[in-house]
Amino acid sequence: MPDSSVTNAHLQLQGVGVNFGAVNVIAGLDLSVRKGEMVALLGPSGCGKTTTLRTIAGLHRSSCGRITVGGRDITQLPIHERDMGMVFQSYALFPHMDVARNVQFGLKMRKLPAREVQARAQRALEMVQLAHLAQRKPRELSGGQQQRVALARALVIEPAILLLDEPLSNLDAKLRDEMRVQIRALQQQSGITAVFVTHDQAEALSMCDRVVVMRSGRIEQLGTPTEVYERPATAFVAHFVGRTNKLKGSVDAGGTLTAAGQAMKAHGRLAPGAVDVLIRPHRIGIALPPAQAGAQERNRIAGAISSISFVGDLVQYGVRAGSAEFVVEEATQRHRAALPVGSHVVLHWSVQDTLVYPAGDA
Template structure:
């Protein structure tokens, strides 16, 4: 059952349409991420749900109740901002309990809920500290506890991890997912970080230019992107210009310059298309088994893996290989590349600029 429904939600600022007929349903207990580049409309969408922006059109339903005429303070939503917005003169306990105090929750009940929220985020032992005495990750958990203590129907997260360094951000992703699952709260996250969205979410809603481009599980969005934008925005991808010559129930025939390739079945019509191929799906092989050969132009060590840029007749291809400790090809070497047919994704060609 959907707890949140956005129906044709639209926001215009003068002649600019920031959110364009956006429709999305979020199920109870689900973790959904709005993912896209800066300026795609994801934060504006969140602000309309929170009540900080007024929609130009469409509706926002929370458990069937239309929120458009409900003031922000009366929507009962938990919100965690990018800056956390903690009160510096209040202790952790006082910060967490502020929303309950504003709601006139009785003292005994307030103390019980504060203690439960602090226990959930593993900060009970720091209840008497002030924000300035805490690390970034701890402050982020205080902000989460403050949002959760009011027992919201919906938790809104506005890039809450973006101010943390890379290692701490990775740790906090695991912590945030644990907290959300233990609390069982329906959560909507706004982020431009693809790995964050994929690590945390049950579903991802990819946005571009104010529109919803693809809505899917992280695996499906990554493995079966609907267009070139999703393919390149969600991780690294090779986009290869091709011509779809024929498509049958058992597969497709593609031509890339002088090279003919077999592809998976595709609903696309014959004509110009793009082939999407993930770098980790490409394997090194013997010359006889190769789809294409090329010369290593660049080799980059990433710790747990190697990234190669290989110059081929299909263009420059990115190839990712796990760091196995064995010798890897060096710049200037000729390598032979292959892949499984089902790992190719045939996408509509991008319109000419």
């Protein structure tokens, strides 16, 4: 899928392929990243996102295609000549060096003057708010602090591209949320071009300017977080980026959509055949009958609550409706009790939120 939406790209992959023996891991990948942009490579395990990142870094050699940075062809260059800063999932800090020397390492390898090495390392540690821990060893730091040291070490060399390989996966949920904000702020503050690999949709959507959803070594969709979430190009994207209810359905020769045993409406013209209908749980309203207002704008189906799960900020209802089982998410409210199991309800959702794809696409 050529990325024709970006001109004057800072990082560009053109027809890049990667083979591991007889296995084709990446197939003809085209991707353009603007200067100062942060782009996420998002997808399930084995989709090729980390291989793509490591190929940009020079850790894997491409079997075909071309990689350029600022118009300079780096396809055949060794790792140390590519001007990349990389933050690994494991942080990869040197355990025998203190924080300051870890951050200084890349500068010393470039044989910069000692005074410049110390000054730049100090600025980098101040940027990640760790200057006061410069003399500590990695084992004396928390996971979040080690992550920031790794980030400072990557940024201090002022690379052309910052590559982040699932850097938050080893952190607990609360710290992960904090680090999302910090990494994004540092990337915007420095103005560096960054590529971020993750399998976590929340990280991709909240941290990045654009999201590349990958599947089996190819780009399934590329767009802004809003575009990918609100207008998924395929059922795979809709299912992977966010939670969905999946209904089996069909479209007849006249364009009428049927799912869960009843006629429904969807936006746009539908091609006849078997289809999958996807509806996001939080886009479904749940009400006691009759709830008929605005019937022309919304799909409706009657059902009964079969289960309830309290998830702090959400109540998740299981609802048996027609021939399908729905999951419905509703924000909790302090003074409103959840509807009890067995309640007869009406589910309703916007025609715009009724996503229809050819059957089996996901």
